[in-house]
Amino acid sequence: MYNRVWTKGRLYRLLFAIEEWSKKRVFGCHSCGQCVLRSTSMVCPQTCPKQMRNGPCGGSMFGKCEVFPDKECIWTKINERADNPAVDGTLGMKDKLFNKIQPAVDWSLVGTSAVANIFSKKIDPNGAIQSPHPVPKKVLNDLIASDRIVEHFDPS
Amino acid sequence: MNDTSTLYKKLQSGEFAITAELSPPKAPDLSRLDKHIENYKVGVDAVNILDMPSATLRMSSLGTAIYVKQQGLEPVLQMTCRDRSKLAQQADIIAAYAHGIRNVLCLTGDYVTFGDHPMSKPVFDMDSTNLIMMVNQLRSAGRAYSGTPIADSAKEEPFKMQWCIGGAANPAGNKPHHLARTINRKAEAGVDFLQTQPIFDLEAFDQWWTALDKQGVHDKVKILPGILPPRSLRGLSFMVEHVPGIWVPPKVISRIENASDQKEEGIQMCLEIMQTIKQKYPIAGFHLYPLAWTETVPRMLKDLNLFPAADNAA
Numbered sequence: 001m002y003n004r005v006w007t008k009g010r011l012y013r014l015l016f017a018i019e020e021w022s023k024k025r026v027f028g029c030h031s032c033g034q035c036v037l038r039s040t041s042m043v044c045p046q047t048c049p050k051q052m053r054n055g056p057c058g059g060s061m062f063g064k065c066e067v068f069p070d071k072e073c074i075w076t077k078i079n080e081r082a083d084n085p086a087v088d089g090t091l092g093m094k095d096k097l098f099n100k101i102q103p104a105v106d107w108s109l110v111g112t113s114a115v116a117n118i119f120s121k122k123i124d125p126n127g128a129i130q131s132p133h134p135v136p137k138k139v140l141n142d143l144i145a146s147d148r149i150v151e152h153f154d155p156s
Numbered sequence: 157m158n159d160t161s162t163l164y165k166k167l168q169s170g171e172f173a174i175t176a177e178l179s180p181p182k183a184p185d186l187s188r189l190d191k192h193i194e195n196y197k198v199g200v201d202a203v204n205i206l207d208m209p210s211a212t213l214r215m216s217s218l219g220t221a222i223y224v225k226q227q228g229l230e231p232v233l234q235m236t237c238r239d240r241s242k243l244a245q246q247a248d249i250i251a252a253y254a255h256g257i258r259n260v261l262c263l264t265g266d267y268v269t270f271g272d273h274p275m276s277k278p279v280f281d282m283d284s285t286n287l288i289m290m291v292n293q294l295r296s297a298g299r300a301y302s303g304t305p306i307a308d309s310a311k312e313e314p315f316k317m318q319w320c321i322g323g324a325a326n327p328a329g330n331k332p333h334h335l336a337r338t339i340n341r342k343a344e345a346g347v348d349f350l351q352t353q354p355i356f357d358l359e360a361f362d363q364w365w366t367a368l369d370k371q372g373v374h375d376k377v378k379i380l381p382g383i384l385p386p387r388s389l390r391g392l393s394f395m396v397e398h399v400p401g402i403w404v405p406p407k408v409i410s411r412i413e414n415a416s417d418q419k420e421e422g423i424q425m426c427l428e429i430m431q432t433i434k435q436k437y438p439i440a441g442f443h444l445y446p447l448a449w450t451e452t453v454p455r456m457l458k459d460l461n462l463f464p465a466a467d468n469a470a
């Protein structure tokens with residue numbers, strides 16, 4: 001796949017290299033450009049073979065991964081950490097885990113810097129993309145009721 | 157033309173619904189399904205058309221679902237995220253709707269390494285929750301993933317497809333309150349009913365049900381527990397080893413192993429599980445996994461008095 005970072009300037013590439021290298025070392029970052037670590041107990045959901053962003057798949061059994069049974073399911077890690085009061089207190093995880101559905105990966109941001117994307121308002125600090133994407137049932141119904149639906153889905 | 161499915165109406169009115177599974181053939185010969193379709197014609201409300209189960213090559217679920225619909229059964233189109241991008245998913249969903257299919261089951265899909273094409277690219281452009289959210293948007297707003305209206309010109313009103321949205325749940329294998337979080341997210345995304353993996357362990361099911369109760373999921377979603385009648389010990393062991401996400405407790409395996417007639421014992425065990433679940437929990441129906449053993453379905457439904465009264469007398 002074409003890596004978008006080669007369309008950027010030298011300074012961007014240098015800063016991105018530092019960000020990518022450090023995040024890869026610590027979290028196994030896959031450079032999706034929409035970092036949701038803060039909402040997922042600091043476990044990167046892109047390290048899941050199926051890139052599950054909203055809970056484990058049906059094949060995760062007894063905390064183990066479906067694809068690599070000797071590996072721990074990343075969603076077991078995320079949920080266990082969220083249950084831990086110390087982690088939960090620091091990150092305010094429980095609300096995010098319970099109430100928020102992560103949108104699917106926006107592939108136009110893959111291979112770019114998540115930090116730069118926060119500054120350019122392509123994602124918010126929790127990693128939620130600002131490009132159009134479906135929203136949960138209740139939010140959608142409210143938008144339809146308030147007639148804001150066109151405005152919401154307008155990519156500009 | 158733009159009407160909802162019979163399954164949806166049944167679930168909404170609180171009637172007991174029965175769904176079952178049908179695996180498409182690998183060879184391009186749809187007449188092979190006819191005997192299974194005959195077995196399903198009475199008593200089964202809708203039939204899931206599998207989308208390459210265990211990532212093994214089969215005819216597409218859309219093509220098979222159209223045939224099943226023509227034969228007079230209501231299909232539930234399975235859509236997995238394994239092989240399709242956002243664009244391809246929506247293209248198939250629109251095509252299915254145009255052919256009169258009204259039920260869609262949103263799944264993430266088994267990983268490619270389980271099947272006969274481990275060298276294929278796993279797409280996973282989104283997960284099942286996002287797929288549910290996308291279909292819900294097509295239904296309530298008539299807008300595609302990107303927000304563009306489902307219409308061929310700017311003057312036209314967006315077309316709102318009346319989908320009945322399904323999802324899957326696994327009641328065993330992980331901590332019940334962790335599983336409940338995932339189910340809660342699916343409920344918020346807009347799912348109408350959930351079919352579970354085959355249930356063999358009633359204790360695990362009870363814990364899972366209690367965890368869902370705590371989250372208040374039951375008010376939002378209808379649940380259809382999965383039932384799989386094991387045909388033999390060999391079949392059961394194969395499934396435990398090769399199909400992801402199925403939990404069979406050792407006492408069930410030994411029960412089938414020690415039975416003189418393994419087929420009959422398998423059916424009896426399933427009938428017991430179904431009776432217990434039906435009495436104890438306010439479920440919306442059952443989802444049957446007879447695999448290729450579809451002749452058991454009419455028999456099981458008769459034994460449970462779930463067969464339509466008129467056909468029961470005959």
